[in-house]
Amino acid sequence: MTDATAPDGTRGRGAGGARGHGAEPEGLPDYVRGGRDGLGEAELAELERTWQSPPGFLAWFTHVNHTNIGRRFIITSLVFFALAGLLALAMRLQLAQPLNDVLGPEAYNQVMTVHGTAMMFLFAIPAMEGAAIYLAPLMVGARDMAFPRLNAFGYYVYLIGGTVFFLSLPFGLAPDAGWFNYVPLSSKEFSAGYGIDVWTTMITFIEVSALTAAVELIVTILKLRAPGMSLDRMPIFVWAVLVMSFMILFAMPSVIVASALLMMDRLVDTAFFDAALGGSPLLWQHLFWFFGHPEVYIILVPALGIVTSIVVTFTRRSVFGYAALVLAIVGIGMVSFGLWVHHMYTTGLPLMGRSFFMAASAMIAIPSGVQVYCWIATMWGARVRFATPMLFVLGFFAIFIAGGLTGVMVASVPFDRQVHDSYFVVAHFHYVLVGGSVFPLLAGLYYWFPKATGRMMSERAGRWSCGLVFVGFNLAFFPMHQLGLEGMPRRVYTYLPETGWTLLNQLATAGSAILALGFAITLANAALSLRRGAPAGDDPWDGPTLEWATTSPPLNCNFARQAVVQSGNPVWDRRRAEVSAHVGGLRTDRRETIVTTVLDARPHAVQVLPGPTPWPFVSALVASAAFLGLIFTPWAYVLGFFAAFVTFVLWFWPRRPWRED
């Protein structure tokens, strides 16, 4: 009902988990010495205490700062990435020989389903959300997200949902109908047992987390920008996050509806997808792909923002065609909602209808092309610094463009009817998703790691990793194009020797091992650099955007004083003019951040943000119990509704003393 709670429990000493600065000696921590941004030492110290996330294991469940939550999202998603990657290796091992028996069909189908679902729902989206949650508030110069407690709630939902989903595999209860879970294969008649129920409930549940992240990213970006950061001065990455969030807002409901309908079909015998009772299996496909296609771009769009950030920093130039890039990103977001039928070219829909979607699908090439050429124009003739982030961006160019081009090919109805559901498509979407999303994520990891930890990652290991990932990826996935053309369908647990697919499959398996090695090097690099990396300083790359204006890792309060900005490159402005403009007058004894107008970011209010609280965790626990219950009984819906409601009331109940300003 209200956010009136004064931050409590934040008076303890010690820099604590939020900053990772280690224990604080008597007196003040080092980084507040002499103050910052013209804010005195004592005031900064108080501000830092106010914004501190309390240390200790139990207190961990009360943290709400966006840097904590964002970091957790990223780390958790990387863990799921590694696990789902291991599943991919298991599949490649199985396919290295015809009629191999590393995995039987039952295990293979589970592994394949969990791999796809986890990569999409547990890795790609949360990783992007995590990056956005960590970076967007810093980039717009805010002290925190608009709804810090909701943010924490979203994380626990994701953590619990993802963990339950993954645990279904060792328990042998994993879903096995593929990541798009087509009916009637996933109906009760053809998939008895709890596997599919785990899928429907946990996917719906995890989407709740995506939706909360989307809402608060939108509000944070629209309302909490630093004064002066009008929409046309917003970093492209923030634009990309904004577009991603709107896409989540409008795409996720359809997968939630789809899985809710399937849940009802399985749980209370409704007939939405039962052709014998007037239902329609194709309804599932429409609903799923109305979400599923934008989903791909939900993953891609923030990656485009990452690439832009890196291109700008490593060419030391503002981007060419800012407006064109923004329009392109918005354009991709909108067009992506009009393409879903290209996943259904083989279902026997009328050709005229499919032709419309064929043109629309190819249309996405325009905004993508505009972006690529804007980056080229930005780089042209610059003295580009080829540090690891930039190398990953070059890898992104090669792989993403290749995947985009096969994307135009599969947009063609007659060609797609040949390669649809074959390994050609497997190759295509791995080029687009790994090239378009994992490469930028790794680039972003190398780029922002110093900001988040205060340490540089090893450049040498980075170059090795980049090279191995690039070579391994192409070796693993390029041969799949040909496998598809030679008639190998996707999602097969084995194949016959006389098909002649063995050699190409073996190449792919070898490539996947190299690829895994490349990823492992980056993971090890990150882990080792946490302690051993060279100190980074505030701004190791000479970046233009506001996250580089604070310490590394960022202060508990992000900025000693919030900035007032005059252009799209505020940090470069500061350095040139030797002047930094700030917001004054925010209290240091409670969590305050400035609220500005949507379009031109004129300051008009101050939002008081809540401090650490365990309630989001409790609510998430209750909600998870309800969703878990839904696997077994419809009554969990009613029970969970009221139980969750009680925790929400406790969460929002105003604590005395009531605030009187």
Added chain:
Amino acid sequence: MEHRIEVDAAELSRFAPHDHPLWWGILGAVAIEAAVVANLLTSYFYLAAQAEAWPPDGVDPPALLWPTLVLFVLPLSSLTMWWAGKGSDAGRRRQLALGVTASVGLASLALVFRSIQIAEFDIRWDEHAYGSILWAVTGFHYTHVVSAIVGTAVVAVLAWRGYFTPERQLGVVVDTLYWYFVAGVFLPIYLVLYWAPRLL
């Protein structure tokens, strides 16, 4: 490096209920739920278009009386909600408490009407896809009304205890916004569930 203060936040409002980030957040929640409703209603039409007869032969479209009453009761409860907000803006705590309580009462009445009408459905959810979607959409809106009622009941309790002031009324403002949505979204649902099978 010279540090300048260009914006002084000391004088800015800490309470801006009508343009507070939370208000925008509720708008986001409303957008999500509107998208869910749009998906459900589109599914309704998709299933109808696939079917040979809609509703299936021998099944009557749901009766009009009760839902039509609901159609009027829900806006009425929005009106009392609005009146309560007026009171809150003007610092009349009693008006706020009364208005909010009246809304809860009216919406509970709507819930009773809805329940009667659900009991009168001519088809069960497991007999035909028509029944499935009819029950699902109805159940979804029913859940909405229930959550609006219980949420507002909490606001009412706080209102009677004198928590809200003209400054400290964010809870009322965002609750009202959600209420309008729950009342408003019944119109498309009503038209689709009760009139579409008659007119198509």
Added chain:
Amino acid sequence: MRVCRLAAVASAFALAGCDGAGGVLAPASPDARLVASLGWWMFASAIFVLIVTLGLVLVGANLHRRGEPRRISFRASVLLVVAGGVAAPLLAIVAVAISGVVIGDEVEGPGGADGPWIEVRGELWWWEFRYLDEDGEVVAVTANELHLPVGRRARLRLVSDNVIHSFWAPNLQGKTDLIPGKVNLLYAEPETPGTWRGQCAEFCGLQHGLMGFVVVAEPPGDFARWLAAQAEPHRVTEPEGLAVFDRIGCAECHTVRGTSADGEDGPDLTHLASRQTLAAATIPNSRGNLGGWITSTHTIKPGAKMPSRIPEPEDLHALLDFLESLE
């Protein structure tokens, strides 16, 4: 061990002669040929665009770092973005859309279809092909082996009463799904005699991976003779084996026309011995493989719906005699 045995079995299959390799790239029908050339054209254009764009990235990024950094003029940048980012993709879109509609219309259309009507039924996890006469009456039923007349445009009616499957014979035609509650049409027109492999392309559960079939294209005269033979009921020559067939439960699921066996869950076995393969085109049809399939079904295909049976040796021999008599 299983691997070794199956591999041995399968290499024998390779000798049995399947020109299956090549798939989309070895078209054997006008439709597949058209799509293959469309694919080659698109592939060539894609390679061209990839080389040009990456070349621009590398040249633009100035890898060699000659000279001072300088920015190209605003006009040149705009030109670059408009040419590469708008004009070129637009051209591609127009080309893809027009070729897609024209070729799509051609390959999906009936085009004076004059071949047989065949109902293709997707089962778990095998294929049933029902040859229909002009009135839609079933003439003959076979499984996992589709015979087509060369030079005729056969009409395939794709249906399923279980999950979604997808019929894909890449040498002949793009795939089309078999969806419960829906009937889809597909036309197949082989140009030359030959034997190709096809496979289910929509994930359909445990044995999706090995849900294959064989397409045999033969001259119309041969095809007509084959169909007439398939339409005949079986004349029993091995009554002992038939008795075993009944006794151990085969007849509950399989039909052998001309006998009392009329089960409907499994493939029609009336002319089993005339087929090239067993177990949805997974193993070659031989006496040894038949025995193996009956006695250790789930070693060959884990999860297959057919229960395995281990009859007494003499019964098994009688049964195999009977099955081999199903010419």
